[in-house]
Amino acid sequence: MFTQILYLVSIGFLVISFAKDRKKTHAALVKALRAFLNILPDFATVLAIVGLVLTFLSPDTVAGLIGKKTGVFGMFITSIAGAITLIPGFVAFPLARSLLDKGAGIMQIAVFVSTLMMVGVVTLPLEIKYFGKKVAFLRNILAYLFSFVVAFIIGMVVA
Amino acid sequence: MLRTLKLLWTYKYFLLIVLVDLVILFLHPVTGREVFRHTYFNFAEMISVIPPIFLLLGLLDVWVPRETIIRYLGERSGILGVALSIFLGAAAAGPLYGAFPVAAVMMKKGAKFSNIMIFIGAWSTLKIPMFLFEMSALGIAFAVTRWIASVIGVILITLVIDRLVSRQEQAAIYQRQEEAYIK
Structure with a gap:
């Protein structure tokens, strides 16, 4: 749905651009392609790693790791799982829901969702490529720690 | 020839992982197929979202x-x-x-x-x-x-x-x- 909107918007802009200035549009397309080809080797590597890792760390495995009453230790496990895996939201949220229904704690799930979105261990090489080691590591470590804060807040508000 | 080798070299890590995938496929076909299925989905997702993003940033850069x-x-x-x-x-x-x-x-x-x-x-x-x-x-x-x-x-x-x-x-x-x- 939103991807479609993204397509519509970008194609709309492309048409306007083409109508206004063909040369500039050509330049834009060349730049877009070059930027893409420049980063494709790293992209491909990350996606291939994710494909490999996800096979051994399936949603079922993640579910098994958390258990029912796991406390802070469970939060630690879910945070690691969230930080490492790169599950798209449309898979992660239903998974989180089913885990909650199975009796997982709200804080364990909150820290999972937050780390999943904010921390990217597998995309780290890509992030380093753009921002360098220091910024990439700092951002991920801070986001990891912050995810626990979010979880405690959600634990207070929702539970 | 040299160009092709150079191009392949930029994909060395990717190719290395594909090699690992192939070894898994050979040793344990069921797991191997799972690996390729996941990898395929990741690429499919990337291909579906990435083109408009790069298109937009190209236009952004020029305009x-x-x-x-x-x-x-x-x-x-x-x-x-x-x-x-x-x-x-x-x-x-x-x-x-x-x-x-x-x-x-x-x-x-x-x-x-x-x-x-x-x-x-x-x-x-x-x-x-x-x-x-x-x-x-x-x-x-x-x-x-x-x-x-x-x-x-x-x-x-x-x-x-x-x-x-x-x-x-x-x-x-x-x-x-x-x-x-x-x-």
């Missing part, structure tokens, strides 16, 4: 003057720049890796470092499409609490990073975009 970005997202953009960075990140679609090339163009155009970090943070965890989905799956209280807490978190994280990364280091990161992007 939006540096002055405009500096005015709205640059050193003196203030609170408006912060709000705009959150909005741009939250309005995005697609996984976090889509944010990096966009950030690169924004840096190239003179957006402030802290605004870039806010943009990345917003893209990672404040995306509106995801928020709507999260609300339906985990409840309004859960999603709204997480969203509000995360806005504050993204800003705090940015403040800490901005503090810990010196001006020179920031300048080096900006230089990196010039080299990687123009080439």
